[in-house]
Amino acid sequence: MARPGMCVWGLWMLMRTVVDFALSQETYAPHSIRTEGHLTLGGLFPVHARGIDGAPCGDLKKENGIQRLEAMMYALDQINQDEQLLPNITLGARLLDTCSRDTYALEQSLTFVQALITKDTSDVRCTNGEPPVFVKPEKVVGVIGASASSVSIMVANILRLFQIPQISYASTAPELSDDRRYDFFSRVVPPDSFQAQAMVDIIRALDWTYVSTVASEGSYGEKGVEAFTQLSKEAGGICVAQSLKIPHNPKQEDYDKTIQQLLETHHSRAVIIFANEEDIRGVLNATKRANQVGHFLWIGSDSWGAKSSPIHQLEDVAVGAVTILPKRSSIKGFDEYFTALTLENNRRNVWFAEFWEENFDCRLLSASKREDSRKCTGQERIGIDSKYEQEGKVQFVIDAVYAMAHAIQNMHRDLCPDHPGICPQLESADGKTLLKYIRNASFNGSAGTSVVFNRNGDAPGRYDLFQFQMTNSSIPEYRMVGQWVETLQLRLEEMQWPDGEQEVPISVCSLPCKTGERKKKVKGMPCCWHCELCDGYQYQYDETSCRLCSYNMRPNSNRTACQPIPIIKLEWHSSWAIIPVFLAMLGIIATIFVMATFVRYNDTPIVRASGRELSYVLLTGIFLCYIITFLMIAKPDVGVCAFRRIFLGLGMCISYAALLTKTNRIYRIFEQGKQTVTAPRFISPTSQIAITSSLICIQLLGVLVWFAVDPPNTIIDYDEQKTINPKLARGVLKCDITDLQIICSLGYSILLMVTCTIYAIKTRDVPEDFNEAKPIGFTMYTTCIVWLAFIPIFFGTAQSAEKLYIQTTTLTISMNLSASVALGMLYMPKVYIIIFHPELNVQKRKRSFKAVVTAATMSSRLSQKPSERPNGEAKTELCENPAADPMSQATKKTYVSYNNLRI
Numbered sequence: 001m002a003r004p005g006m007c008v009w010g011l012w013m014l015m016r017t018v019v020d021f022a023l024s025q026e027t028y029a030p031h032s033i034r035t036e037g038h039l040t041l042g043g044l045f046p047v048h049a050r051g052i053d054g055a056p057c058g059d060l061k062k063e064n065g066i067q068r069l070e071a072m073m074y075a076l077d078q079i080n081q082d083e084q085l086l087p088n089i090t091l092g093a094r095l096l097d098t099c100s101r102d103t104y105a106l107e108q109s110l111t112f113v114q115a116l117i118t119k120d121t122s123d124v125r126c127t128n129g130e131p132p133v134f135v136k137p138e139k140v141v142g143v144i145g146a147s148a149s150s151v152s153i154m155v156a157n158i159l160r161l162f163q164i165p166q167i168s169y170a171s172t173a174p175e176l177s178d179d180r181r182y183d184f185f186s187r188v189v190p191p192d193s194f195q196a197q198a199m200v201d202i203i204r205a206l207d208w209t210y211v212s213t214v215a216s217e218g219s220y221g222e223k224g225v226e227a228f229t230q231l232s233k234e235a236g237g238i239c240v241a242q243s244l245k246i247p248h249n250p251k252q253e254d255y256d257k258t259i260q261q262l263l264e265t266h267h268s269r270a271v272i273i274f275a276n277e278e279d280i281r282g283v284l285n286a287t288k289r290a291n292q293v294g295h296f297l298w299i300g301s302d303s304w305g306a307k308s309s310p311i312h313q314l315e316d317v318a319v320g321a322v323t324i325l326p327k328r329s330s331i332k333g334f335d336e337y338f339t340a341l342t343l344e345n346n347r348r349n350v351w352f353a354e355f356w357e358e359n360f361d362c363r364l365l366s367a368s369k370r371e372d373s374r375k376c377t378g379q380e381r382i383g384i385d386s387k388y389e390q391e392g393k394v395q396f397v398i399d400a401v402y403a404m405a406h407a408i409q410n411m412h413r414d415l416c417p418d419h420p421g422i423c424p425q426l427e428s429a430d431g432k433t434l435l436k437y438i439r440n441a442s443f444n445g446s447a448g449t450s451v452v453f454n455r456n457g458d459a460p461g462r463y464d465l466f467q468f469q470m471t472n473s474s475i476p477e478y479r480m481v482g483q484w485v486e487t488l489q490l491r492l493e494e495m496q497w498p499d500g501e502q503e504v505p506i507s508v509c510s511l512p513c514k515t516g517e518r519k520k521k522v523k524g525m526p527c528c529w530h531c532e533l534c535d536g537y538q539y540q541y542d543e544t545s546c547r548l549c550s551y552n553m554r555p556n557s558n559r560t561a562c563q564p565i566p567i568i569k570l571e572w573h574s575s576w577a578i579i580p581v582f583l584a585m586l587g588i589i590a591t592i593f594v595m596a597t598f599v600r601y602n603d604t605p606i607v608r609a610s611g612r613e614l615s616y617v618l619l620t621g622i623f624l625c626y627i628i629t630f631l632m633i634a635k636p637d638v639g640v641c642a643f644r645r646i647f648l649g650l651g652m653c654i655s656y657a658a659l660l661t662k663t664n665r666i667y668r669i670f671e672q673g674k675q676t677v678t679a680p681r682f683i684s685p686t687s688q689i690a691i692t693s694s695l696i697c698i699q700l701l702g703v704l705v706w707f708a709v710d711p712p713n714t715i716i717d718y719d720e721q722k723t724i725n726p727k728l729a730r731g732v733l734k735c736d737i738t739d740l741q742i743i744c745s746l747g748y749s750i751l752l753m754v755t756c757t758i759y760a761i762k763t764r765d766v767p768e769d770f771n772e773a774k775p776i777g778f779t780m781y782t783t784c785i786v787w788l789a790f791i792p793i794f795f796g797t798a799q800s801a802e803k804l805y806i807q808t809t810t811l812t813i814s815m816n817l818s819a820s821v822a823l824g825m826l827y828m829p830k831v832y833i834i835i836f837h838p839e840l841n842v843q844k845r846k847r848s849f850k851a852v853v854t855a856a857t858m859s860s861r862l863s864q865k866p867s868e869r870p871n872g873e874a875k876t877e878l879c880e881n882p883a884a885d886p887m888s889q890a891t892k893k894t895y896v897s898y899n900n901l902r903i
Contacts, residue, residue, distance in 0.1 A: 033350055037092025038422050040138045041404060042112045044105060044145030045069040047097035047351050057099035063391040066355045069095055071394040072144055074337045075401035086409050088421040098146055102154040105146055109155045113162045115139040142404045149173035160184040163431035165438055167403055169396040177456045186438055186457030188399045194461025196227035198324055199272055199299055200235050201488035208270045208507040209527050212242040212262055214283060216275040224274035224301055236543050239527035241268035246279045255286035270297045270507040280310040284317045293317050294498030297505055306466050306478040315476045318468045320498045327462040327483060328392045329447035335390055339383040359386050399445040407437035460486040469496045516559035519543045534559050537726050552718050554726040565718060569733045570633050576805040577633045580812035584629035587819055591623045594827045601834050606841045610830060613685045614658045617692055621654030625819035629812040641712040641735035646703055652749035655822060657695035660752050661688050663759035663776055699748050732804050756780050775825045782821045790814040
């Protein structure tokens with residue numbers, strides 16, 4: 001075992017070698033593509049194949065090399081043109097050719113670290129004695145690549161020393177998932193270990209619990225089965241009956257022996273096969289020889305995929321086999337971009353001329369290697385004059401570039417919140433910071449699928465699932481029956497099985513438990529169990545136990561986990577909200593119209609006789625009564641809840657305080673008028689406003705105390721609609737206001753309303769035309785009826801499942817009706833006269849307070865029945881001739897003038 005000191009010494013020597021090599025280069029990466037930008041990304045692509053006879057590079061690779069390289073250029077163009085992604089920041093690139101060789105790629109990748117190496121030039125002088133001027137290489141913030149896993153492993157060991165993040169578009173080796181050794185490595189393609197996970201999920205989806213495995217001897221087969229076995233143990237519920245291995249250079253007897261061993265566990269019909277094409281054919285042939293066609297249910301790895309060669313002339317044995325193939329998508333935008341490339345518009349690609357010659361089988365220069373080919377015209381077009389098909393990894397190259405761009409944008413947002421472009425903090429950020437943002441990146445990729453990374457830097461696995469089926473023409477073929485993208489999506493209804501079986505065949509020791517049941521395992525038989533139900537709000541914690549969900553959670557549909565209980569509130573589009581909102585809108589419009597009319601005709605007799613000051617106060621209260629509808633329906637938050645507390649009772653308080661002041665004023669005037677002609681105190685407009693304000697301040701004081709004792713807040717009430725059936729459970733988002741607090745908030749306004757009603761009753765004998773006494777009375781009677789109906793509805797629905805909707809709607813409609821009654825009875829007649837009968841809105845002769853009270857008192861007495869008059873008045877009657885009774889004539893004239901007097 002190596003000592004720690006030797007490990008440090010080895011690492012130091014490796015870094016020293018890298019530094020010496022980088023400093024020895026006069027120019028860096030002469031055969032590379034360089035594009036300018038604020039930030040530079042590196043790129044590693046197998047533009048050429050591995051060279052032979054000592055040459056570093058071989059033939060050009062059109063698909064794996066040029067297409068992937070151009071995919072990165074295409075992605076950079078799209079990002080730099082996107083105004084939403086990295087605005088005011090452009091990405092440049094330094095793209096290198098790995099020549100499909102790990103050692104050569106390592107040498108090339110040293111270009112990426114030059115900017116991070118400080119050169120000591122203190123002892124270097126030019127011929128004139130001046131210090132030299134060095135052009136510092138651009139700093140590479142991240143690297144896209146490489147393709148082959150062996151290349152990525154080699155490059156990752158260097159890049160991690162200089163903390164440069166790396167995102168691969170094609171490397172799938174499982175060992176790159178080791179975050180301790182390759183901590184700066186990430187990839188947008190799934191590692192091979194995900195394939196085994198997909199198989200486990202397929203087995204579970206098909207409810208198979210008893211399976212066997214067959215593997216070709218070697219890394220691929222053995223590692224695949226090992227991964228499947230490990231994952232199946234972690235997942236639970238899957239037992240491996242047998243794990244068989246096919247040796248190198250097998251004979252027919254080896255295949256026959258394998259089938260005989262599989263038949264020993266007859267109930268284990270499902271067979272996982274990680275094998276090469278030759279071994280797959282050998283196993284299928286042995287099955288046919290054993291006359292077991294239709295018995296085994298094959299699950300094949302990507303080496304089987306959708307290939308026809310492993311099953312040629314063995315189709316009947318392979319029917320029903322489920323196989324896996326990595327998912328790929330064609331990017332339409334890249335097709336348009338690549339087929340439009342020409343020698344004229346793609347001068348930035350230094351290898352494009354070589355590609356042009358290779359693609360069109362022509363030569364551009366006389367010194368070209370293709371001496372026997374025709375001369376290129378330059379007018380050739382990709383896809384028209386040559387065959388074109390998008391290479392399978394183009395999608396992943398584009399996603400890798402976008403992953404880096406999204407990470408940089410998120411880092412810029414945090415480091416440069418007020419800076420539109422590059423800021424010093426972003427320039428000085430190290431690779432470890434960028435790596436954190438890469439691992440947290442999440443966006444929709446070029447194919448519309450999400451691009452995310454797990455904690456090891458791996459992308460989620462995405463596979464297409466095929467089944468070999470018989471078609472209507474009795475010719476078997478592969479048919480896609482689902483996909484695996486982190487989770488399995490399998491269309492069971494489209495699957496077919498050997499011998500025409502309609503249901504999914506069974507490969508179990510015990511039948512699977514139903515939804516929501518836990519397994520009580522039989523001792524000594526891990527794949528056999530009894531089933532017990534998980535009920536209520538319990539979910540299946542694991543295969544053997546149930547647990548209760550937390551108070552704000554409920555079990556999902558299959559009771560395998562808990563999920564949040566849906567949160568509801570009164571929505572604007574709900575029928576419960578439409579009617580109150582409609583009434584409130586009409587009321588607001590009408591109130592604004594009345595107020596505008598009064599302001600416009602502020603000095604006219606009718607407006608003045610109505611008591612302008614109190615009228616504006618009353619109209620304000622009516623307006624607030626309508627406004628509360630919107631606060632009651634709005635989505636609760638701290639601000640909305642605070643305004644609800646303030647305005648819930650304030651509108652009614654203002655309205656009834658103004659009405660109470662009016663009715664009290666009328667009552668005091670006529671009560672005192674029966675005894676004396678002296679005007680009572682506090683009947684001036686200023687006094688009336690002061691009295692009204694005092695009444696309103698009591699409401700506001702109560703609200704302030706409420707704020708101090710219990711600050712406003714929102715709550716989610718899970719108990720209100722927590723039903724026996726968890727599927728119907730709902731959490732109610734509402735303000736932290738109880739029903740009792742609502743009534744208490746309205747209690748003071750209701751007290752004012754009742755008091756105002758009492759005064760309205762006492763002043764019912766005042767002449768009809770005098771100072772709104774009768775309209776106020778009718779308003780209060782109607783309002784009392786509305787609120788008497790409100791209280792039983794509000795409290796009677798306290799236990800209803802729709803309590804939230806009924807109580808809110810009832811409250812808002814009651815307030816709208818109360819405001820509408822006051823607005824309609826008190827102000828609409830006046831507005832009608834002001835607008836449509838302006839001839840009645842004129843000043844008539846004024847009467848003194850003494851004359852008014854005398855006339856009103858006499859009118860009140862004359863209106864009484866003879867039997868109700870005092871003793872001294874029982875015989876007093878009006879003369880038939882008005883002229884014969886001058887007192888009666890004067891009284892009638894005074895009575896006619898009530899209507900025009902402002903008290």
